[in-house]
Amino acid sequence: MSPTKVSLDFSSDEFLADPWNIYKELRRSDPVHWSSAFNAFLITRFEDVQELLSDRQVGSGFPMRSSRRLFGRTLLDTDGPRHRDLRKLFMPLFAGGSVKRLRTEILVPAVDQVLDSIEAEMGSRDEVDVEFMERVAVGVPYAMVTRLFGLPPEDAAWLRPRVLPLAGAIEFPATSLDSALTAKAELIEYLKDKLAARADGDRMPFLDLVFPPGEPVDESMLGTATLFLLAGTETSVATIGKIMYAVLAHDVELSTLADKDYRTQVVRETLRWEPPSHTILRYATTDLNLHGVDIPRRSALLLSLGSASRDENAFEDPDSWRPDRTDQRLLAFSAGPHTCLGIQLALAEFDTLFERLSHRFGGVRLGGSLDGIRQGFWRLRERGHIFRRPDHLHVRLERKADA
Template structure:
């Protein structure tokens, strides 16, 4: 593929099916690529992306960016003192001992709620076929976030159709803004109603932090609350699907994921190999020159986490999925001042899910067929760019042998 043949169309079938050769050619010949379609510079090499993410002169805030128009001013597009103030407000919920408590109080019950329903469906049969994306990859994050917000878990079925338009409005290319604004208004009304009904002793970890009981409601934070509903669900939906895809594609036995060290390696390598978000949006607050390309002040920068995560200058055999590789630097959660605030909770969520899967089932196999089959491998059909995820993933979960179940029960006890 020559430079002249590169056609950067995030919505094209070619890109959605296999963006990696396109990224590779851009890294080689055009690492700061001007996209006329997006009126933006796409930056594709690892070191450049990291440098720009940590450069205080490359900013997140811009009044006309789609996330600002949708959510209003939030943590996502704040810079400087306001950004530090918002991070300080929410940090206590997402670090250290708090994450450990949330794992036992929220993550394990959320995962078990989903897996209980699958085991009940299996009954006495030796296995059960499920659509993994809908049942598990969607089920677990929404079961988790309802508990984190202290709202009824059964409300997840109402929440998702209102969260999805928010994701679409900040995609590349974006869907219509008006449906997303209507969905956000419904979500804000929902949160306000739940806060109005809050009683002493109610457990609402996120909402209690953002809107302390007994204090006037700070409506400026309602946009941030809806943003967290999106960030805490759809990114995890994509990541969970990618991890299961990697496990199946590389013939990893479910029992191997009982080893905490290996499980962590699998999660981290998948986040490098198939990150759920391929691009982060930034703006140049000063004139820049990158690889001889002049980037004028106020230019839009698309920093490619997807391309950078497979940069051959940084990672040996970057297209190969290799848990335990020496260099496990991650960009999936961004870098610099805007590193994802929920990184520890997200990693705990993925770890908890695949730990419980390894404890409760005897194995997992691909069920049915997939698009994009080629000798020795298969590739999922995916959609999305900011929330890049498999369309479908049909799997068969196997019953755990009786002696293993008894041993697992003793271990759990």
């Protein structure tokens, strides 16, 4: 019997609104799905995705890959010794001890900058309406990354319009590579200016690591620096939006997020239930056969983190959001040699934000008209596939009662 034909269009309204039923059918009937639209095999089962992420017969680097053409040979697009050398270079900044320090020096001030502005807007009122995606989900990662790079926090408003084309160029389907290259060139000139103006005593944690003070700027690493601007912002934008989405959808009291263990469970379960990135691109370095399907060497593989994270053979009741589940395996940060280098910093960012939200505000609920909002909430328009997030999320934050 031939596999059931499944319509797969990452940009369609049907898919953006509810990809989960499509994934489920693919896992059942066509787990190695050939997509002629993307000229790639889509892999949808948890066990297969996890195994291929660690398989040395599957590579990340490919000369014509959009990210390679945009950023050059970075961590994202290299394998073997060069990839290990690059990870070793960055590890001191993203190791556990460093993350603890960065939490105090960078994450807390970044979060407080955003929450201070909301409290100031609230004034003497008991509550304030906030467009959460723009004010918080965008505000916090950009406040964080400017501090991590040692850039003026007020430059965040200039940075984002130049980071977004980079994200678009590696989406499915991709936006203009030419626009992304133009934006990248502007970002590189901006970073070179900041490095040239660096003075003794200036603290630029990321840039100091990549471009040591007193040494000539290694221009081959400027593409890597722009990649980190993207990686440190837009994935976090999506994740923060998804965590608040989950909190609202499941009537979680903001005060309960003051408990660290529960907060950790909420973050991890949301990353499984609604991962911010649904697909990772890899390439077969040799001929493969998976579930009877021949995959020729150099074939593109779309490893579906979104589908794998809802695999009924890996997780009990996978479509339900259950922070208390004992199995909280994560693929949201990839796995194997290309596991996200910034995983500990990202988790600390999400933890810091929702901890401080729970301490500074008394509650959160959906904003806007309440007529039909609960029914419409589950159909929030989302966009993106590599950076999948709600377009908008209007919330109402309540003043915390005096102790």
